[in-house]
Amino acid sequence: MNKDMAIIVKDLSYTYKAGTPLASKALENINLEIPKGQFVAIIGQTGSGKSTFVQHLNGLIRTSPGHIWICGEDIGGKDVNLKELRHKVGLVFQYPEHQVFEETVYADIAFGPKNLGYTGEELEKAVRQAMHLVKLDYADFKDRSPLELSGGQLRRVAIAGVLAMQPSILILDEPTAGLDPKTRDEILEQIRRLHRETDLTVILVSHSMEEVARLADQVFVFHRGTIALQGHPRELFQEEEALTSLGLGIPQVVRVMRRLAESGIPVDPRVLNTQEAAEQIIRRWRAHA
Ligand code: ADP
Numbered sequence: 676m677n678k679d680m681a682i683i684v685k686d687l688s689y690t691y692k693a694g695t696p697l698a699s700k701a702l703e704n705i706n707l708e709i710p711k712g713q714f715v716a717i718i719g720q721t722g723s724g725k726s727t728f729v730q731h732l733n734g735l736i737r738t739s740p741g742h743i744w745i746c747g748e749d750i751g752g753k754d755v756n757l758k759e760l761r762h763k764v765g766l767v768f769q770y771p772e773h774q775v776f777e778e779t780v781y782a783d784i785a786f787g788p789k790n791l792g793y794t795g796e797e798l799e800k801a802v803r804q805a806m807h808l809v810k811l812d813y814a815d816f817k818d819r820s821p822l823e824l825s826g827g828q829l830r831r832v833a834i835a836g837v838l839a840m841q842p843s844i845l846i847l848d849e850p851t852a853g854l855d856p857k858t859r860d861e862i863l864e865q866i867r868r869l870h871r872e873t874d875l876t877v878i879l880v881s882h883s884m885e886e887v888a889r890l891a892d893q894v895f896v897f898h899r900g901t902i903a904l905q906g907h908p909r910e911l912f913q914e915e916e917a918l919t920s921l922g923l924g925i926p927q928v929v930r931v932m933r934r935l936a937e938s939g940i941p942v943d944p945r946v947l948n949t950q951e952a953a954e955q956i957i958r959r960w961r962a963h964a
């Protein structure tokens with residue numbers, strides 16, 4: 676399998692409680708490819724299968740039926756090394772604060788790398804670096820109890836715990852859900868910088884179309900366990916009717932530009948942020964002045 680692809684998924688389906696009267700189909704025939712280093716967003720209504728899908732990528736849910744290759748390696752086989760896989764693919768859960776925490780921030784972030792066999796200085800270095808990446812001051816936070824942290828700080832601890840394992844693929848399942856706008860922007864900015872400065876492949880499950888427009892190279896839209904749409908956000912957000920019919924929206928600035936274009940003002944509605952929109956409008960203005 677192609678090693679330039681971080682992830683290849685072929686004909687993946689999944690049913691919870693399969694073979695029982697409570698069986699519920701969560702994924703149906705998913706096919707996708709994610710090149711190494713790409714920033715990918717997954718969007719879709721609640722219950723569309725996003726969390727079920729990403730849990731397949733680090734082996735938390737085993738593939739059946741279907742195939743997944745991570746950096747060229749089939750992870751469906753019985754002999755797959757799950758420890759190695761979780762080293763390679765870091766998954767930050769939706770609402771990580773619902774998980775049990777260790778007594779100190781240090782112990783919590785060290786948990787993963789320790790399991791991978793890191794000890795002594797190497798372990799401390801991994802924790803220190805991870806805390807630096809999420810902007811948690813090492814000296815200030817290492818001995819604190821996670822229980823006394825704010826929601827945003829807890830989220831950073833959870834992300835640091837995964838980064839400390841130095842994964843090559845980072846998956847974040849709605850990492851900013853429930854956070855205030857300022858904390859949300861800070862955490863996203865850190866993820867963006869991390870992606871820009873390293874060769875990390877990032878998969879972000881998100882509810883925010885603005886977030887997706889700002890960050891993603893490629894977007895997959897999940898709907899009832901299938902991929903209903905996919906593409907670069909610049910093109911994807913032009914599919915306003917299709918997205919609306921799936922219960923999703925488009926960024927406000929794209930909607931405004933589309934309305935201007937529809938009313939005969941010759942602007943290109945394929946913008947991703949307010950700055951691009953402003954440039955379009957100023958260009959029109961100058962052309963008429
Ligand atoms: P999303 O993350 O997009 O909200 P999920 O992957 O959590 O979607 O859920 C997909 C479908 O699988 C939903 O219908 C959900 O009710 C069902 N589901 C999720 N987790 C479980 C579970 N542990 N047992 C049974 N059904 C589940």
Ligand code: MG
Nearest residue numbers: 725726727769
């Ligand atoms: Mg989910």
